Amino acid sequence: MTTITSTASAGAAGGAGTAAPAAADRSPLRRGLLRWLFVAPALAYMALFFGYPLIRNILMSFQHYTPKTYFTGEAPFNGLDNWRNVFANELFSDSLWHTALFTVGSLLGQFTIGLALAVFFSRRFRLSGFVRAILLLPWLVPMVVSAVVWRRILDQDHGMLNSALHAVGLVSQDGVPWLNSPSVALLSAVLVNIWIGIPFNMVILYGGLQEIPRELYEAASLDGSSAWRTFRSITLPMLRPVVTVVLVLGFMSTVKILDLILALTSGGPADSTQTLGTVTYQLSFLQLDFGQGAVVGNVLILISAVFAVLYLRANRADFGKGK
Incomplete structure (x- = not known):
């Protein structure tokens, strides 16, 4: 058993x-x-709302796509004709240069001033929260509204800026042609975009500063480190991940900007403020050549993707060395 x-x-x-x-x-x-x-x-969701439009835009850049296509459904492939026509267009090469100047100038101004304000507000004082809230207003106002307001401010004959500068004797009665001169209009657009983007940089960088342990600053103070050396040796290295996010997102939003330029100058005067975004709009919705518009759109996507990949890889390599 x-x-x-x-x-x-x-x-x-x-x-x-x-x-x-x-x-x-x-x-x-x-x-x-x-x-x-x-x-x-x-x-x-990604495939439906991002993958399909991207693939469709790439295919459209190799097609003769016109308003007639929406009724007939016929969009014959024309090979590289759209790409040749766009690259041979002098306006495209000028817009590349304008886009580079506009993007670099905007990012430098937004990041530098935003970081300075973030460091300033990291030291608590009375009404600091209220002042920070006031500085957020440019970011909360729609960009088109901000551009229209600045267009009135920068008006050569009746703008507040020229009136104020003339009152203190800095400019003549004629004023500065902020938006009417080909040599000044792009600079004016950069300054307006810096004003709009400062709050975003300040908020993100301020949040990153709050995550840095206070003990590091206390140890640096005990070692007799100067303010600049502390900032360079502690603040900037600890902020590196946040700086990556700020610069990448800032680049993505700036390189393709459209509404600000259209509301300020409409790409003028003499095409001096034409960027890749405005050229895409002009080709697609003014000249109704959707194939060539898709080419410029693809160039914008490629530039953004290359920048993001290179910057993130460089930052990851630096982080790995630091570890």
Whole structure:
């Protein structure tokens, strides 16, 4: 009797041991399937609202796509004709240069002033919260509204800026042609965009400063470190991940900017403020050549993607060396 019971117990144990590996083999597969099920809605959303428009835009750049296409559905492929026509257009090469100047100038101004304000407000004082809230207003106002207001301020004949400068004797009665001179208009657009982007940089960098341990500054103070050395050796290295986010997002939003330029100068005078964004708009919705407009749009996407990849890889390499 004891022998039979022992045999049965051994058989049951053997069966359980056989079933356990099978369950163990199924569990990783089941976990992987569950992970994909959770990610599937996000992937479907990305494919539908980002992947499809991107692929469609690439295909359109190789087609003769006109308003007639929307009625007939005919958009014959024309090879590289759209790309040749765009690259041969002098306006495209000028817009590349204007876009580079506008983007670099805006990022430098926004980041420098935003970082200075973030450092300033990291030292608590009375009404600091109220002043920070006031400085957020340019970021909260729609960009078109800000551009229209600045267009009135920068008006050569009746603008507040020229009136104020003339009152203190800095300019003549004629004033500065902020938006009417090809040599000044782009600079004016850069200054307005800096004013709009400062709050975003300040808020993100201020949040990053609050995450830096105070003990590091106390140790630097005990070591007799100067303010500039402390900023260079502690603040900037600790802010590096936040700086990456600020610069990448700032670049993405600045390089493709359209509404600000249209509301300020409409690309003029003499095409001096034409950027890749305004050229895309002009080709697609004014000249109704959607194929060439898609080419410029693809150039914008490529520039943004290359910048993001190179900057993130460089930052990751620096972070790895630091570790």
